[in-house]
Amino acid sequence: MQGRLICTIFLLLSLHSGAIQAKANVSIDIAVGLENFDFQPLFEEFSAQTGIKINILAFNNNQLKSELLQYADAMQLPDALIIPSDYMGLSELRFSAIPSSWLADKLTLRVKNTSKVGGVIKGIPLMYGNHLVLYYNRSLVPEPITDLQHYIQQGHFKAPELGWNFYEMYWFITFVNALQEEVILSDLPHLDTRAMRLALSNYQLLLNSGIIDADCAYQCLMNRFKSAQLRYFVNGIWAYQQLKDTLKDNLAIASLPRWGGHQLISFASSHVLAFPANAVESEKKPHLKLLVEFMQSQRVQDRLWDELKALPTNSDSLDKLTKRKDIALIQLIASLNHTYPQPNEPIMAYIWEAILKGLTRYLGGVYSVEDTTEYMQFIVTKSQKNETKAQHR
Template sequence: MLGRLSITFLFLLITGLCSFMAHAKKPPPQPLTIAIGLENYDFNPLFTEFTRATGIKVKVVEFENNSLKSELLLRASNNALPDGIIVPADYMGLTALNLSEVPDDWLSTYLIDQVRTNIKANGTTLGVPIVFGNHLMLYYNRALVSEPAQSWQQLREQQQKLALKINWNYYEMYWYRAFLGTFGTSLILKGNVHLDTPAMVNALRWYKSLKEEAWLDVECDYECTVNQFLAGEVAYTINGSWMFQRFSKHFSDKLGVAQLPRLRGEPMRSYFSSHVMAFPDNALSGSKRAELKTLSEFLQSLPVQTNLWSSINALPVDRRALEMLKIQGIVQVEALISTLEHAQPMPNEAQMAFIWEAMLKGLTRHLAGVLDEHQAAHFMQHIVEKSISYEQEKKPGQ
């Protein structure tokens, strides 16, 4: 009997010891490196909370928005990409980043339908959505404006009577596309790029006419437009939902948000998109897959999604969290959601990189008087087709 007990005790001792040793040998979670854009939402508080909850450390690499894309492409050529990137969804079209396909079971079942359709590039899911919106709206200073202008004609009248000014990032194509959207065009139809269109001709003509208006300094770049608005030098600015937190903190209840102005009764149509976490250099096939999945689950979790508005003034991608926001009657939330009314989903196809470049080249030549609006639209189409053809020729086996 004593011998049997000794054997049993010895067995339990060995089993416990093996279990302890296995647990002791379990490696600590690997740290993650995540790249983000400086001017976008401040995700740092979320990463801090994530580390506190899971023990997984996150090193954040921040880039200026204007250089984020070029920095990522440079790192891709040097095999020095981070484990994850938080970027607007159209970055998923950058094939050079070699993004991992995201498994369906990594995505929350509560994603808003608009978001679910905006996380694919060429039919493949390449990002985990975190927030959505990323659209342009009209911000105004309530200390200078009692009733916001609803049309460009009203803006002109306010400028003439009250010397009120407006600014936006005039040479940035994301802004120009909102003006183009007034004329109801799609840049990509059935997989083909369409830039040489009557809509483009009309938009070019209108955009150039605005350059001559007294209310606008077209040489004022992105940071300049932000600083002018914060300093009260302009009454209006067109900027994105990502700037709401900064503007709101500065102006408090003096910040106004409205729809983009109409032209002859037609609304401007900004793009909207999601901010997603994507995984470059096939990161999901690497050793940090488990940690990246844990981060993906955390960012999509209901507690995080519910607190996105209070933490970074961003709209959640979880429909339950968005509904909870709506019923709170927060004026700013209602304004942000209302300004999505005329917004359109931004294509994530790889062609968009060439489209932005072609539109900029055509627009700048038109503004300089080198090309008229018809020639500029035709030039854009020529440039984009040439760029796409060249890219296809570079691919192996082509």
């Protein structure tokens, strides 16, 4: 009897040891962008807790989308991605539908909406924001610009004062959002509008004012602002830490200014954990679920700002941050009130392209403002039809 009991215990220990060894051999390949967030410490902690190894595929942010599309063509997509939520609209990546039970309870409705494409949950929101704010150098100016149009009308600028990434449409859309709330209505592009025409005219006024240098793009603007050559700088919250490291207490933050009484409004979005190539239906499903639970846990969400300078999606974690005596952080969170959720629909890629093509033609004098918005609408509608035809071949 005693010998049989010993054999049973030995068998159970062997099975347990085998299970641990099996999990230790499990790995998750995950692709992330390099520049903004260092997930390595979190992933190492997850691996220590679960025995599941995380293999990071790191890309430069501006190459991530094109690299993922190449991986999709070669049928070599990783198990998981951490991406801006609008990437979920890339149908080529075949993102898994995710059970609603995988979403944490402490997500606000606004954040939950960033997890969906066509009403289907395609990603787990981990970090929120990704929106534009107005940075200013307190050693050069005591207060932010509150109305940009009024400020321009009052000044004669010998040199640029405002850093504005002029030919990046994420900046231009703030002028459109100030005048119309939606660029997609009932799944259709909504570009040939009076609001779009007025936004184009206002954007030309900004260009001609002398307050910006349209030929100075993102990195050029970063360098100028950090070296105190610019008083103001419109950039995303992702740039906060880099700017803070340089300017220290001279860095101040405000919401975007108004233009002629209309609030300039940035898009906001989440960074999500998503699973391409229908990975949720693979044999790794239980291991991916463990990663989801870890990244959404209160403990991890509470640490996101201090470790990554990213705003959490957990409402309790965000509330804790608002109670800190950190004026810059409080302003970053408050600026979310002046944002619209960025659409994740696939058509948005065509909208960005159509707006850029139209804007350059308008500024170049090729089209009138009326012809420009008509052209934008034509381009995106044609692209959408061609995409639909390609999907049905």
